[in-house]
Every structure is written in C-alpha cells, then in structure tokens.
Amino acid sequence: MKTAIVWFKTDLRVEDNETLIKAISQSEQIIPVYCFDDSHFETTSYGFKKTGSFRTQFLLEALENLDDNLRKLGSGLVITKGKPEVEIPKIVQYYKARKVFVKREVAFEERKTEKLVQDKLFKLRCEIETFSTSTLYHAEDLPFSIKNIPDVFTNFRKKTEQDATIRKPFEKPKQIYSPSIPVLNLPTLIELGLEFSELDSRAAIHFKGGETEAIKRLNHYFFETKNLSIYKETRNGMVGEDYSSKFSTWLALGCISPKFIYNEIKKYELQFGANESTYWLVFELIWRDFFRFMFKKYQTKFFLYSGIKTEKVNSKSLNDKLLFQWINGKTTSDFINANMLELKLTGFMSNRGRQNVASFFCNELNMDWRFGAAYFEQQLIDYDVSSNWGNWAYLAGVGNDPRGHRYFNIEKQASDYDKSREFRNLWLK
Template identity: 75%
Template sequence: MKTAIVWFKTDLRLFDNETLIKAIAQSEQIVPVYCFDEDHFKKTQNGFDKTGSYRAQFLLESIQNLDDNLRKLGSGLVILKGKPEIEIPKIVSHYRAKKVFAKREVAFEEKNVEHEIQELLFKMRCELETFSTSTLYHAEDLPFSIKKIPDVFTVFRKKTELDATIRAIFEAPESIQSPEIPPIELPTLADLNLEFEKIDKRAAIQFKGGESEAMNRLNYYFYESKKLAVYKETRNEMVGSDYSSKFSAWLAMGCISPRTIYSEVKKFEELHGANDSTYWLIFELLWRDFFRFMFKKYQTKFFLYSGIAVDKPNSKEKNEAALKSWIEGTTESEFVNANMIELKETGFMSNRGRQNVASYFCNELQMDWRIGAAYFESQLIDYDVCSNWGNWAYLAGVGNDPRKHRYFNIEKQAKDYDKEGEFRKLWLPVK
C-alpha cells in the first residue's frame, strides 16, 4: 500500500494545511507524526532554556488537540522523541513509506535538519516534499525574487499589495486513511527537562494551545465581540485580552494560518464593512511575511551580532548584573520592569512593551542584542524564529529599520501608552 509520512512541525492544524492535503491526495494512506526534537529542549549558549515551560505547555496542548482532531477523521498522531534526522528515517523504514511531506523551513537550524533528512531519505529511496504554509503571500507569487526583495518593509508592502495575490485556502480533509495508530503518548514537562509554571492570573490572556482554541479566539475577536472593528485604535494598549487579537501564539505554532485569518477578515468586512482596523490586521500579517522572506534572503545573518547591517556601534558583550536586573524587572525604569515581570510571569508581552524593553536593552544597557533575543526565545509563548530575531535586529539597528538606530524615550512612551499608570500598577509591587 502506498504510504506517506506527514511530518507536523509548526503547522499543527487540519484547516488550510497544504502539506496534509497534498499527502492525502498522493497517497493511499498517511501516517501523521510529530517529533519532539531533543535539541529544542536544551540550554542555549546564553544559559536559557531554548524552549521554556510556558511555550512547551502550549505546544503539548496543541499536539493533543491535533491528535484529537485527527482521530475524529480516522487517523491519529505518532509521537517521536529524539533527533528528527534519526527518528524520521526510522519511521519511514517502519511503515515502508515512499514519501515524507513536511512544512518548508527558512531559518538556519531548521533548514540544516531539513537538508540532512532529505539526504538520508534519498538513500532510502524516499522523497521529502516540502510546502510553504506559514505566510500570507506565497514566495513564488511575490513581484520580486527572494534575492531582490526590498529590505525596507514599506517598499516591500506597497509592491506586494499592488502586484501579488493571496492564494485560496485549503479546506480541512473530511476523512483520512491511516493504518491503526496507537493512542498518543505525550511527554510530560518533566520528560522535557522543564518544570510546570502556572501563568499568573493577571495575564492579558490565558493562552491554551490547539487549532480548536485558535478558531474559538478568532470567532470571539471577530464576531462575538467585534473587537476587530477597533483594532487599530486599541492595539497599543497594554492591559486586558481584547486590545489586540492575541493570535500570535497560535500563528507561531501553526494552529491557524495567516490565510485563514485573512479570509475571515474579508468575511467580516462583507458583513460589517471595511475600515482602517480590518486593514491593519492584514498589515500586521504582512510584517510576519516580511521577516520570513528576509530570513530566506539573508539566512544566517540575522543571528550574527552585525545582523544584515554594514556597521554596528560597539556595545558591551555581557553584563551579568544588568542582564539579571532586566530579566527580573528591577531596572531603573518602572515601565521596563512592569513589562519584563509580565513576560516572566505569563510568557507574553504586548508589542509596545517588546519594542521598549528591547530598545532599553540595546541602548541603555548596551548589551549584545542577541542575548535579549535568546531570552525572548526561551520565555515567549508566541516565539517565532523569524519575527523574534528579525524584530530584535530591527531594534538593535542591524536589521531592516531604514532609520538604523531607533531609540525609544522610555519615559515618554510610558506617558503616552500607560497614561494613568494602570499597567505599571498591575505588575509592579506596591511601594
């Protein structure tokens, strides 16, 4: 029987998943798998967990939900643990699969694993076929080649909006042919060398992983509360669940696709009318695309101290005391402290907060920006390799910012975006 492996990674969904749909179309039966890559649960060179407990918990919930949804269609998820370059060939051999379908990667570490697996599978006479499933616009549909993508977002956006089209979404499959797949055996946080950390009750939102939760959030934000209609006016607020869409964690894990959100924005506009807010959510999805395409263009450069810049102002390598103070929220800036405590206690921080604490790290503390980016990687539930490292390079003046050295006046920002001090009162100890 013609069997294929569908290797799920950060595309943990059934709806608008081209990888899954193409695998079903080209095979008699499929075996969905997820591999817990042991390298994702180690310490980074800066001493942080590469995947912290908040994100790991969200990941486990997302995988459980994917398995639940697959079983409703007659399939299920096989869980692998170890190195994908060892475990994927093993599962291919076990099921005598002739093809592996997977999401296409763009970042350095993920791309290396993908290449290694491709070479190993080739020797087994098994093909690895990858699909781009993370962006709103498909790379092949852009009005420029990857090498010629403009480095300035506004130029990229205007040309793309004018000359490129967004592809139609893929409906979820109605049934899936699979061999009998045993009940799922998920690792615990302890198995992943992590300890459970409860999200603080003051959190802007209590994230729960999975495609079902992603669709619930979309339905609530668009149709139940209609908060989408005022998104542009409220997106820079800092307290509560509804000042922004909060889709980022589900997008990062691939529980929902940008195109699904886009198609629902269009439906909302038909029902309630288009305005600056409905456009602005699509505008933010374009930012995600831009960073992902920048990674395709520059590959490893976003992980270098100099980024994609020609020159970079000197900074201190690492100041342990200043780093600890920044992480713990005990710096001289109350606004920075409130944001950093929110991140530490919840795994989330507003977009406005992220820009300010990154600017403070780079400009006031003058430390190697990559240390800050690595801490965010560990701590954020919504960590996305391209958005995280792309945004940090941007704030450090070595990325895509045409102004090159963007400096935030933190006290002014606090007055502008936390006028009454509501956010600071929420997160800082009472004096």
C-alpha cells in the first residue's frame, strides 16, 4: 500500500506506538495528522469548558514536541482543525491515502466520532484500522470478556495479574518515509477560544507537554532520585514535585505509555531492587486500566446520575452559590479550600486532595456529582475521561466501590495528611 494516514489523538508519542509502527510497516509513506476537534473546545451542558487553558497549553507543547520527534525520523505533523469527520477525509483525499491508522477509543463521544469518520472514509474507499494502545494490559489478553470483567477492582486485578501478561513495548521507528510535511502550524489559545492562564508559582510541578518531557520526568523520578523506591510511603503527600510520579498528565495525552513505564520499572528493579513501592506504581496503573475497561463495559452509564447502579436514585439539585464557593476555595473547610485553589491556579491536585474534594462535594454540599466531574474535566491537565468519571462515580457511591458509599471525614483527613498545615499554609496564606 502506498500512502497511509496516522491519525494521532491521545497517543502523542513515537515510543511504544503500535499504530505508528503498523502504519509504517504496511505503507510506502505515511502522513502523521492531528485534528483539533472543535467539539473539544465547546462549553458542556454543565456550563464548563470541555478543555480549559492549562490542558490546552500542555497539548500545544505536546504537539510541538511530537512534530520535532517525527521530523528527526524524517516526517512531521500535519495539523487540521474542525470536525474530524470532515477534516480527516479531506486529508485522505489530498494525499490520496488508502488507509487510516488510529488509536481505538473506549468512551462514547470518542467512539461516535470514530464511527462518523469511518463512514465517511468508507465512501472514499479508504480503510481504517484501530489499535488499542493506552492500557498496561491489552484488552485481548484479559482473562475475561469485556462484559464479564468484575466490577470490583481487587477481583479484576488479582485474576488479571495471575492470568495475563503485559506485552513488550514497541521500539520507536528508525526512520519514517513521508512526503514533505509543511512547517507545524498550531492554533493559538485565543483561536481555540481560551485565554492564557499564568501558572501559580506555588504549583507542585511545572508540567510541560511532550514525550521528551515525559521521559525526562521518568528518569528523574526513577533513576536520578530513586523516589520510586519510596513511592508507597510518599504517594499520599500534597506538597512538592516528588511525593508521587506526576505521570498522569503525560499518560492522559499518551506522551508516554503505561507499558513503557512498566518496562522501565522492571529495569529499575534489576538495578536497584524491587520492593512494595516499585510494585505499587504498577498497582496504580492497573487502577487506570480498570476504569478504562469499566468504560468499555458500561459505556454511557458513567455519565448518568445513577452511574452503573441499577436501582433508581433521586438526583440532587444544584446550588450555584455552593458550587461557586467550592470552585473558588471559599467553603467552610480550609483543607477543601486549599485543594480547590491549587486546582484552579495550576490545573493539578493530588490524589488525596481529589478524593476529599469529591467526597465533600457529594456528601457535605449534597450536589449532583456530575457538576463536580465536569469542572474537573475543564480544569485538570491530566483529565482522562475514564479515570475522571470513574473516580467521581466511585466516590459518589454510584460506581465501582464495593463499600457502596464512601464518606471522608474531612477534618480527620486534614489532620492525618496535613498535620503540620504545610499544604494549607501554602495555599491559604
């Protein structure tokens, strides 16, 4: 086959990218493409932007870096903007491509777009092939069919760890053959309907998008500082760069793959020894897989007020004043306020913080949890549809929590995890 398109989405990397490798092996030349989907920059029915400025800034950096890395291999990145079902067929026609290679989606809207594109390509006699590239365990290697995946994480994890193996990562291509690709032409934040948000100097870390930065971060966290060896003890921290891996932002856009991280953990263990902490990072990556597979299983249910539960739940109303106070760190709890300010001013919040502010939203403010999830969707740099809506549903008691309804005692959490008030002082003084 002569020419193929590689349509990049949330797989902005050249390492361990099966889609790219398969396209290269089946074609004489390839055209790497990224499409800014207009719908990603709209306002949702919850009144928040689908993508806020922190994440968009990170995305622009990631695309610039992908273009750089592709050019080093002989190619480059074509940028388009609009509706993918219009823009991708246009590129196919322009380059006379016979096939489109693309990452497979799990969530509803993304699958709908994929189907629309597929239908248009069919009319152009252009094939489309999708690849599952964002999980640690490949969906085909799971010891259950998607509909039989256990709803309880521990049951899913134990059987998967016992019966499935993690595939080896694909090596990055040695060379890519492409026609001359025009100079990268990215839209600006303003063109995407957003304004630049200055990063607060108190940010735990300055996230910079791109595969190069992701690998740099991994080397820092693993081999330079050996923080991986103490991850289990520090992961509930809230202040600073190294209490946790901070891989989530790069994972969300696919600047790094979980299989690549796993492979590096194995190398690290050979060099510095395995312990509970080195395993625990894998354990957390399995949580990430779990929510993705749950999305495959339950599809649109995670967006319903009653989540994946079958019993009827009466939905709660929204109080604009309480929502405003929660977003702007003006609630009755200083611990919640500090966390919410961090999110507003940096686009990031620790896992401990997320659990508490979500529990507070559902249990203390007693509001429809989906508004909280939608605000996170706008604000988080690491927003990932399955991890976000899956965790929110879990905390709202309508997801995968076997205990039903988890209730965090916020005062106790604050004194357990911010005993010296270091975190609260950082954000509230």
